[in-house]
Amino acid sequence: MKNTTLYKKFFVAVNGSNPEQKPMTVALSGGVDSVVLLHLCHALRTAQPSYAIEAVYIDHGLSVESKSWQQFCHDLCASLKITFKTCSVNIEQKARHSLEAQARDARYAALDELATPGSMIVLGQHGDDQLETFLLRLKRGSGLNGLASMRAQRVLESGRTCIRPLLNVSREDIETFARLFAIKHIEDHSNFDDRFDRNFLRNHIVPLLKSRFQGFLPSALRSIELLQQQQSLIDEITAQDLQVCMVSLDKLNLQVLASLSALRQANVIRGWLANLRVNMPSKVQLEQLLHQALHSKEDAQLSILMGNGVIRRYRQHLYFVCDSETPQACNNVTCEPTSLSDGRVLITKQGKGVRLPQENEQVSIQFGVMNVKIRPCNKPGRNTVKHWLKEAGVPSWQRNQVPLVFYNEQLVQIVGFYFEHTVFMPQQGIYWEFLSNE
Structure with a gap:
């Protein structure tokens, strides 16, 4: 394969994210992004045989064509001599939950389960996907962390790392690459359904912005990178504040918290809840939580439902409490454990x-x-x-x-x-x- 600009960007990104050359599990959907990603990984393996590559296709069951897409992915991997894995996931639409978000969560869980132990998951999101994510989060009123959008690396709850080596590559470059090398791929016609916000942005808003403002995408990506750097700095400060405020994983010292500025207090609470894997409260919820925690009377009963637990206060400490039953009694106890x-x-x-x-x-x-x-x-x-x-x-x-x-x-x-x-x-x-x- 020719040493194209896209290949160079990919090569640098992958080797920077994976210096130990761990095995790589490609998330393969059959669309142009993931198929080009697979070809790039195949070329990388050819240049550096120490890389082990596999691909995983997840059938969400959301399209009548999913089985034919699975077969296409199977045949593609066979032609490239890449190990192919697949599984199906069931997604039950929940009220007030995004179908896209539910499909994404199910996909990550399945990828994590199928991927070879110790491998890194390689995802095909590119620069245009990053811009769409930024605009969607801007619409929702997200803060700095949300507007920082997708990171080049993400660590799952299991500890496995996901990398996105194409985040600084445009959709046009990927499609040009596919045409140049006659790379076949599938077309998901649901991508043209403008009822979905991401599709509406992709099909109408982003093209308009790019045609109106020359260099709009690289400028936007540069701004997102700056947001990520600023968020990283805030994360460092938050970690330091948490270290002095946190008595244990589920317990904060309110006297120490009260000595911080209001902005740092809010960041400590967000960092604390993030460590507990609790969904972030809204701005109003966070303000109410801090006011009640720091300014209510000593004997006031604080009980705020948050995620799968309750935030409570007792003697100048804030606790995150999960529901637990009283343990059962044990009779005829001996000196054994x-x-x-x-x-x-x-x-x-x-x-x-x-x-x-x-x-x-x-x-x-x-x-x-x-x-x-x-x-x-x-x-x-x-x-x-x-x-x-x-x-x-x-x-x-x-x-x-x-x-x-x-x-x-x-x-x-x-x-x-x-x-x-x-x-x-x-x-x-x-x-x-x-x-x-x-």
């Missing part, structure tokens, strides 16, 4: 703790019995579990998750916090603690 119904494991150790159980005493682990009383070591008087956990600063929604160790009917340990003073042994005792995941 005890697996709880929520997946945690309790183990026993020797040292400061309680005496060994007597032969006539049954050991059990119970949860949620907040009215049982205990007199902890070094504490004045007896009081309820609820009282002592509140004094220890345990939020109300976490108290039912704390294991309580009983010898028959006597509470002897609140795991992680207190021992009953009448059975306490300062040296030759035993105690229960959670098995660390580290």
